Amino acid sequence: MFRRTFLAFAAVSALFSTAALADSELLNVSYDPTRELYQELNTAFAKDWQAKTGEAITIQQSHGGSGKQARAVIDGLEADVVTLALAYDIDAIAKKGLIAADWQKRLADNSSPYTSTIVFLVRKGNPKGIKDWSNLTKQGVQVITPNPKTSGGARWNYLAAWAYALHKNNKDETAARSFVGDLFRNVPVLDTGARGSTVTFVERGIGDVLLAWENEAFLALKEFGNDKFEIVVPSESILAEPPVTVVDKVVDAKGTRKQAEAYLNFLYTPEAQEIVAKNFYRPRDAAVAAKYKDAFPKISLFTIDDEFGGWKKAQETHFADGGIFDQIYKPSN
Amino acid sequence: MIPGFGLTLGLTLMWLSLIVLIPLSGLVLKAATLGFSGFFDTILTARVLASLKLSFGLSLIAAAINLVLGLLIAWVLVRYEFPLRRILGAMVDIPFALPTAVAGIALTSLYAPNGPLGWLFGLIGLKIAFTPLGILVALIFIGLPFVVRTVEPVLADIDQATEEAAACLGATRFATFRRIILPAILPALLTGFALAFARAVGEYGSVIFIAGNLPMVSEIAPLLIVIKLEEFEYEQATAIAVAMLLASLVLLFLINVLQAWGRKRQGTA
Amino acid sequence: MNRDPLPIRILLIALAFLVMALLIGLPLVTVFAQALSKGWGEYVLALLDKTTLSAIRLTLITALISVAVNLVFGVMAAWAIAKYEFKGKSFLLTLIDLPFSVSPVIAGLVFVLMFGLQGWFGPALQGTGIKIIFALPGIVLATMFVTFPFVARELIPLMQEQGTEDEEAAVSLGASGFQTFFRVTLPNIKWGLVYGVLLCNARAMGEFGAVSVVSGHIRGKTNTMPLHVEILYNEYNFTAAFAVASLLALLAFVTLAAQSLLEWKKGHA
Numbered sequence: 019m020f021r022r023t024f025l026a027f028a029a030v031s032a033l034f035s036t037a038a039l040a041d042s043e044l045l046n047v048s049y050d051p052t053r054e055l056y057q058e059l060n061t062a063f064a065k066d067w068q069a070k071t072g073e074a075i076t077i078q079q080s081h082g083g084s085g086k087q088a089r090a091v092i093d094g095l096e097a098d099v100v101t102l103a104l105a106y107d108i109d110a111i112a113k114k115g116l117i118a119a120d121w122q123k124r125l126a127d128n129s130s131p132y133t134s135t136i137v138f139l140v141r142k143g144n145p146k147g148i149k150d151w152s153n154l155t156k157q158g159v160q161v162i163t164p165n166p167k168t169s170g171g172a173r174w175n176y177l178a179a180w181a182y183a184l185h186k187n188n189k190d191e192t193a194a195r196s197f198v199g200d201l202f203r204n205v206p207v208l209d210t211g212a213r214g215s216t217v218t219f220v221e222r223g224i225g226d227v228l229l230a231w232e233n234e235a236f237l238a239l240k241e242f243g244n245d246k247f248e249i250v251v252p253s254e255s256i257l258a259e260p261p262v263t264v265v266d267k268v269v270d271a272k273g274t275r276k277q278a279e280a281y282l283n284f285l286y287t288p289e290a291q292e293i294v295a296k297n298f299y300r301p302r303d304a305a306v307a308a309k310y311k312d313a314f315p316k317i318s319l320f321t322i323d324d325e326f327g328g329w330k331k332a333q334e335t336h337f338a339d340g341g342i343f344d345q346i347y348k349p350s351n
Numbered sequence: 352m353i354p355g356f357g358l359t360l361g362l363t364l365m366w367l368s369l370i371v372l373i374p375l376s377g378l379v380l381k382a383a384t385l386g387f388s389g390f391f392d393t394i395l396t397a398r399v400l401a402s403l404k405l406s407f408g409l410s411l412i413a414a415a416i417n418l419v420l421g422l423l424i425a426w427v428l429v430r431y432e433f434p435l436r437r438i439l440g441a442m443v444d445i446p447f448a449l450p451t452a453v454a455g456i457a458l459t460s461l462y463a464p465n466g467p468l469g470w471l472f473g474l475i476g477l478k479i480a481f482t483p484l485g486i487l488v489a490l491i492f493i494g495l496p497f498v499v500r501t502v503e504p505v506l507a508d509i510d511q512a513t514e515e516a517a518a519c520l521g522a523t524r525f526a527t528f529r530r531i532i533l534p535a536i537l538p539a540l541l542t543g544f545a546l547a548f549a550r551a552v553g554e555y556g557s558v559i560f561i562a563g564n565l566p567m568v569s570e571i572a573p574l575l576i577v578i579k580l581e582e583f584e585y586e587q588a589t590a591i592a593v594a595m596l597l598a599s600l601v602l603l604f605l606i607n608v609l610q611a612w613g614r615k616r617q618g619t620a
Numbered sequence: 621m622n623r624d625p626l627p628i629r630i631l632l633i634a635l636a637f638l639v640m641a642l643l644i645g646l647p648l649v650t651v652f653a654q655a656l657s658k659g660w661g662e663y664v665l666a667l668l669d670k671t672t673l674s675a676i677r678l679t680l681i682t683a684l685i686s687v688a689v690n691l692v693f694g695v696m697a698a699w700a701i702a703k704y705e706f707k708g709k710s711f712l713l714t715l716i717d718l719p720f721s722v723s724p725v726i727a728g729l730v731f732v733l734m735f736g737l738q739g740w741f742g743p744a745l746q747g748t749g750i751k752i753i754f755a756l757p758g759i760v761l762a763t764m765f766v767t768f769p770f771v772a773r774e775l776i777p778l779m780q781e782q783g784t785e786d787e788e789a790a791v792s793l794g795a796s797g798f799q800t801f802f803r804v805t806l807p808n809i810k811w812g813l814v815y816g817v818l819l820c821n822a823r824a825m826g827e828f829g830a831v832s833v834v835s836g837h838i839r840g841k842t843n844t845m846p847l848h849v850e851i852l853y854n855e856y857n858f859t860a861a862f863a864v865a866s867l868l869a870l871l872a873f874v875t876l877a878a879q880s881l882l883e884w885k886k887g888h889a
Contacts, residue, residue: 053851053854078841079838114738207565208565208566222465242856339587355801367716377734440876443644446644447822449648450827453851500819508811512726514708546720576726577725589726606715
């Protein structure tokens with residue numbers, strides 16, 4: 019009884035005490051799967067920054083669906099940096115004048131300090147024998163993916179499948195269209211976000227294969243046990259480049275440009291790249307990549323620029339209102 | 352005449368305008384930038400219509416089911432003494448207090464094929480989670496407290512002497528219920544129905560977990576609004592919202608008029 | 621106290637328990653089972669986490685402000701509507717109901733449309749240092765919008781059922797408006813008022829969708845409890861997510877305590 023009273027007291031007193039304030043503060047607005055990654059990166063950067071400048075710095079995190087996060091920044095969420103799932107979402111912020119139009123050229127590697135790709139997560143033993151994209155359209159195979167309309171990750175899923183079909187059919191768009199249509203007809207549940215799909219697949223036991231970010235698939239193995247699931251690497255997949263940039267309007271108003279730029283540059287350092295690799299993102303740094311080359315399966319990767327002519331075009335053709343993705347769900351009559 | 356009419360009505364209108372009407376008019380103005388034809392082009396697509404039909408249809412069914420279940424629970428809580436009565440009464444508020452996302456997750460884990468209830472219903476070949484039935488379960492869950500909590504105080508307030516008099520005069524229990532109790536609680540029942548319905552139409556958080564979200568099948572209208580927002584199509588998103596708002600407005604108004612009419616009739620009878 | 625035959629009583633009570641167990645009991649058990657799946661130690665640790673505590677603090681502040689404001693408004697609106705006859709009453713009632721039918725996503729969006737950087741007042745606010753959305757004021761506004769009708773809606777059916785005789789008598793004996801309200805009306809509507817406040821509070825603390833739009837999800841800063849639950853859940857930290865959710869479920873026991881207290885007072889009056 020006493021112990022419980024004490025705990026209640028401790029809880030209440032902690033509730034009304036305020037945390038110590040750091041000298042400066044950055045807000046990183048990011049997408050869903052990067053929470054664990056940035057928690058580690060932020061601690062490392064704060065230490066590095068304090069050692070170099072003597073200034074204590076706190077980095078606040080905000081996570082959510084990539085598109086929703088971009089909208090929040092557009093509507094006034096004061097993000098010093100954005101680290102989103104796809105360039106299109108940052109373009110949308112740039113279009114409102116908050117970020118310089120040439121933002122993607124400001125940092126190395128298309129402003130993407132880490133990359134990932136799309137792989138398959140299947141149940142242990144791979145009972146449906148899923149090896150490649152072509153298996154996903156077979157009858158009786160249930161595919162779990164989030165909705166490309168609401169999830170950035172799902173857009174990479176979709177585009178990877180589309181490009182695969184183009185390659186297999188001599189760039190025949192009609193064939194690609196029917197391939198992707200067949201694939202989505204095998205989808206029994208369209209969650210709104212990547213984590214939702216993982217839960218549907220893992221916890222609810224729905225579906226035979228989950229299309230997921232490589233980092234998410236590895237994380238799922240780590241969290242839910244590799245005795246239950248295994249990763250299948252398709253013959254080819256898409257190179258996903260989640261970009262980062264400074265929000266110019268915000269840092270100039272807050273006077274945090276120096277810190278924000280240092281923060282993003284830090285992401286390219288060997289120390290940060292190690293953290294990136296440990297969190298199952300593919301590092302850009304050649305030395306770190308070589309060190310971790312066995313951790314990541316070999317896979318032939320194509321880029322969105324080569325296959326689709328960039329995000330803007332891909333978005334307009336496939337995911338805009340009435341685009342190809344919408345047509346999959348048009349009633350057949 | 353009781354004093355305070357001007358004061359209370361005036362402040363009510365002011366507050367209503369500040370918190371509800373002005374923000375909502377912003378919504379309408381945003382949708383209006385689409386123009387008349389743009390508005391209807393957005394609404395009158397097969398997919399939007401299907402989602403509206405699904406949202407409104409299921410909400411009506413859920414509210415009707417809640418009407419019966421809610422009356423049952425309110426009746427038992429007010430009229431009978433039994434063990435655990437207070438616990439039962441307190442649990443009624445759970446659907447409000449539990450964040451909708453949590454409710455959605457909990458319901459999904461129960462009704463998914465590998466959950467206990469999902470397995471049970473699976474035995475008779477019924478799939479609940481990831482079908483429109485799953486949406487219905489979620490909507491019943493979030494709407495139940497509305498009916499219970501609006502009927503309960505009114506039911507408690509009914510003068511039981513009238514009932515006893517009716518019974519003394521030889522009226523059956525059923526006749527007493529129909530002639531004396533039902534008319535007294537009917538406005539509250541209708542209110543509960545209207546509120547449960549209204550709440551269900553707009554519900555998002557609990558439904559997306561259990562719905563399956565397949566276009567044309569289990570995609571609710573609020574999800575389509577979110578999808579439009581993701582496309583940065585604010586105007587179209589607000590257009591769907593305005594269409595839903597107008598439809599709800601008409602339905603709620605009809606229910607309120609019906610109620611006022613019922614009360615007048617009761618008063619003059 | 622009642623003359624329903626025993627078999628009917630037992631049947632109805634059993635049915636009520638069944639409905640409550642299936643609809644609300646099982647989801648509740650799911651929440652607590654998950655929260656305690658790693659034992660009490662983990663449960664308490666999850667709740668004492670710094671970001672969890674800041675979410676609890678934010679939720680308490682938000683609920684306190686919105687409930688207090690809506691209480692005052694609700695009583696006035698109920699008074700105006702229940703005690704007087706005037707044209708357009710049904711329409712006013714419908715407008716008060718409206719926030720229920722507005723999808724939570726839209727309830728958040730309307731404030732973004734007003735106070736967002738691209739909204740009506742956003743550009744003017746920028747540079748003044750006043751933050752509305754993605755800060756406490758926006759969260760409170762969205763919560764007030766969503767919980768707007770609760771108190772009024774709970775009181776109106778009850779006050780209508782009670783009629784105006786008592787108040788008229790008080791006024792004819794020379795009581796002022798305020799005296800009439802505090803001495804005559806308030807004791808009569810006590811129950812409805814308590815339910816209204818409890819529901820309003822439960823909903824204010826549990827609101828997810830609307831707050832999600834205006835919060836900005838800054839960890840430890842603008843996350844309310846429901847948003848924090850979602851974040852923890854998305855981090856695969858299921859134990860902590862359900863632990864926080866279970867705190868909200870415990871609100872039901874506040875209802876229980878309030879009810880018991882009132883009944884006890886009634887017995888001792």
